[in-house]
Amino acid sequence: MTSRADIPDRMFKIRDDFIPQERYISREFAELEKRKIWHKVWxxxxxxxxxxxxxxxxxxxxxxxxxxxxxxxxxxxxxxxxxxxxxxxxxxxxxxxxxxxxxxxxxxxxxxxxxxxxxxxxxxxxxxxxxxxxxxxxxxxxxxxxxxxxxxxxxxxxESFEEFIDPVPQYVDCLELDKMTFAWALTVNLDANWKVAQEAFMESYHVWGTHPQFIVNIDEKNASTGMGRHGKHFYFYERPVGAPSRRLNKPVPDDVVTGFSAFLQSFYEQVGDENGNGQMTARSIKAAQKALETVPRDTPFPDYITIAVEAMKKKADEVGAPFPMPTAQQKADMGVDWNVFPNLGLVMSFDGCLIFRARPRGDDPNHCYLDIWSVLCWADNECPGVRRAHIDNWRDEEQKKLIPSLLIQDTGNIEFVQKGMHSLGLKGLRPNPVQERQISNFHKVINDYLLK
Missing domain, CATH: 2.102.10.10 (Rieske [2Fe-2S] iron-sulphur domain)
Structure with a gap:
C-alpha cells in the first residue's frame, strides 16, 4: 500500500505559481489520492x-x-x-x-x-x-x-457536511440551484488525469487562447481565489459586457447592446444543445434578445443587462418557471465559477448552470471520466426531454455532435495537456498567481488531505 513515504517531497511543493507535474502522472500519487481523498471526502x-x-x-x-x-x-x-x-x-x-x-x-x-x-x-x-x-x-x-x-x-x-461545504452556500444559494433540473447529462471518457480535466474549468485565463470567438464581446479580465478548501473566480467588468476584450486594443463602442445580444447568441449556439439549452435556457436568451431589439443602442452598462434580465424573468413567470434574482452585491460576491472540492465545478448563468465533475477512470492516472451536466430553471413539462449519453470517443464525428462546440475546444486542450505532463522538458507547471490562484489553492487542499 502506497504511503506518504513512497512519494518524493518535491511532489508536495506547491506555490501560487508552481505545481509539480508528477502529481498528474504518478501512480503512487493517484493511489494516495484514492485512499486519502476519494475514500474520505464528501x-x-x-x-x-x-x-x-x-x-x-x-x-x-x-x-x-x-x-x-x-x-x-x-x-x-x-x-x-x-x-x-x-x-x-x-x-x-x-x-x-x-x-x-x-x-x-x-x-x-x-x-x-x-x-x-x-x-x-x-x-x-x-x-x-x-x-x-x-x-x-x-x-x-x-x-x-x-x-x-x-x-x-x-x-x-x-468531518460533518456543514463543516465541509462552508462557505459555499453563503455565496451560491442565491442562484437557487435546488430549483434547477437537468437539460442534458454527458459522461466523456478522456485520456487525462482527473485534475487536468477539473482544472480546465477553474479559470478564464484560457479564454483568449482557447475560445477566441468570445473576445469580440467580452473583456475576460478576471481573478481567482481560494475560498477555504473551495475556490471561485470572477470578472472585473472594467469594460461593459458586449464590448471587445481590452487585448484587442479597440475602444469601447457606443453600441454595446448589439454586442451583448451577440454574446447571448453564442451561449445558444456554442454552449447549448440542439435546442439552445445549456448554461442558460433558450427561453431566456430569446426573451432577452427580443427585449434588446427596442433598447436604444447607447443605453449604458449595466442598464441594458437589467432590461434583459427583467425580460427573462417576465418570460419565466409567464410559463411558470423559477428564476433567481440575486442582488447586484450577491452576484458580485458569487462570481462566475466555483469549484467545490474536490470535483464539483459550477459555471453559473442567469437561470442555469453547467456542472463539471471529473473522476478517475481505473488505476491509471492518465485516464478519467468527465461528467458534464446542464441544469436549468424549467417550468413543469417544459423540458423537451433529458438527453443522457456516455461518450467513449469524443473525436468520433457522430459522438462529437453530442458535445456543445465550445466544450470540444476544452476537451482537446485537456488531452494535450496530459500528454505534455510526460515531457522530459517540463520542469513543473507555472499557474498564473492572479488568474489561476484557484488551481494552486486546489492543490494545497489536496496536500492537506494527503498529509493527514
Missing part, C-alpha cells in the same frame, strides 16, 4: 431528481468503490455500499427503480432501508458468528444534500 453522487420517487436509485462509482443512492421514503435519501455482504457481488449498476435490493447471485434481499429481509436457508448458519441482523444488512454511507445535489462520504467518522 463528493457529489447524483442530483436529487435522479432519485425523485421512492425506490429510485442511482449508482455512483469512484475509483474501486461503488455506492447506491436510493430514495427510501418521501423525504428520506439513503446510500449504501454497492456490495452484497454474503459473497461480495456488486448489486446494481446505472439508474433505475426497485422496491427492494436483490442479489443476483444467491437471492439475498434487503428493504430500501438496507435491512436484510431474506437469507436463503439461514438456518444453515445456526451457531455461526457474524450473522446477526446488523451483520447482514447493507453497509450505510453518509449522505447530505445541498443545491439539489446528493453528496456522499465513504468515511463514517469523517
Amino acid at each position: 463528493q457529489v453522487a447524483c442530483r436529487e431528481e435522479d432519485v425523485s420517487a421512492v425506490g429510485d436509485y442511482s449508482v455512483y462509482d469512484i475509483t474501486d468503490q461503488s455506492v447506491i443512492v436510493v430514495r427510501a421514503g418521501k423525504n428520506d435519501i439513503r446510500a449504501f455500499h454497492n456490495v452484497c455482504p454474503h459473497r461480495g457481488r456488486k448489486l446494481l449498476e446505472g439508474q433505475g427503480k426497485i422496491n427492494k435490493f436483490h442479489c443476483g447471485f444467491h437471492a439475498w434481499q434487503w428493504n430500501l432501508n438496507g435491512d436484510n429481509i431474506r437469507v436463503l436457508d439461514q438456518e444453515d448458519w445456526q451457531g455461526c458468528n457474524d450473522m446477526n441482523p446488523e451483520d447482514v444488512c447493507l453497509t450505510a454511507v453518509r449522505t447530505a444534500t445541498w443545491g439539489g445535489f446528493v453528496f456522499v462520504s465513504l468515511d463514517p467518522d469523517g
Whole structure:
C-alpha cells in the first residue's frame, strides 16, 4: 500500500505559481489520492431528481468503490455500499427503480432501508458468528444534500457536511440551484488525469487562447481565489459586457447592446444543445434578445443587462418557471465559477448552470471520466426531454455532435495537456498567481488531505 513515504517531497511543493507535474502522472500519487481523498471526502453522487420517487436509485462509482443512492421514503435519501455482504457481488449498476435490493447471485434481499429481509436457508448458519441482523444488512454511507445535489462520504467518522461545504452556500444559494433540473447529462471518457480535466474549468485565463470567438464581446479580465478548501473566480467588468476584450486594443463602442445580444447568441449556439439549452435556457436568451431589439443602442452598462434580465424573468413567470434574482452585491460576491472540492465545478448563468465533475477512470492516472451536466430553471413539462449519453470517443464525428462546440475546444486542450505532463522538458507547471490562484489553492487542499 502506497504511503506518504513512497512519494518524493518535491511532489508536495506547491506555490501560487508552481505545481509539480508528477502529481498528474504518478501512480503512487493517484493511489494516495484514492485512499486519502476519494475514500474520505464528501463528493457529489447524483442530483436529487435522479432519485425523485421512492425506490429510485442511482449508482455512483469512484475509483474501486461503488455506492447506491436510493430514495427510501418521501423525504428520506439513503446510500449504501454497492456490495452484497454474503459473497461480495456488486448489486446494481446505472439508474433505475426497485422496491427492494436483490442479489443476483444467491437471492439475498434487503428493504430500501438496507435491512436484510431474506437469507436463503439461514438456518444453515445456526451457531455461526457474524450473522446477526446488523451483520447482514447493507453497509450505510453518509449522505447530505445541498443545491439539489446528493453528496456522499465513504468515511463514517469523517468531518460533518456543514463543516465541509462552508462557505459555499453563503455565496451560491442565491442562484437557487435546488430549483434547477437537468437539460442534458454527458459522461466523456478522456485520456487525462482527473485534475487536468477539473482544472480546465477553474479559470478564464484560457479564454483568449482557447475560445477566441468570445473576445469580440467580452473583456475576460478576471481573478481567482481560494475560498477555504473551495475556490471561485470572477470578472472585473472594467469594460461593459458586449464590448471587445481590452487585448484587442479597440475602444469601447457606443453600441454595446448589439454586442451583448451577440454574446447571448453564442451561449445558444456554442454552449447549448440542439435546442439552445445549456448554461442558460433558450427561453431566456430569446426573451432577452427580443427585449434588446427596442433598447436604444447607447443605453449604458449595466442598464441594458437589467432590461434583459427583467425580460427573462417576465418570460419565466409567464410559463411558470423559477428564476433567481440575486442582488447586484450577491452576484458580485458569487462570481462566475466555483469549484467545490474536490470535483464539483459550477459555471453559473442567469437561470442555469453547467456542472463539471471529473473522476478517475481505473488505476491509471492518465485516464478519467468527465461528467458534464446542464441544469436549468424549467417550468413543469417544459423540458423537451433529458438527453443522457456516455461518450467513449469524443473525436468520433457522430459522438462529437453530442458535445456543445465550445466544450470540444476544452476537451482537446485537456488531452494535450496530459500528454505534455510526460515531457522530459517540463520542469513543473507555472499557474498564473492572479488568474489561476484557484488551481494552486486546489492543490494545497489536496496536500492537506494527503498529509493527514
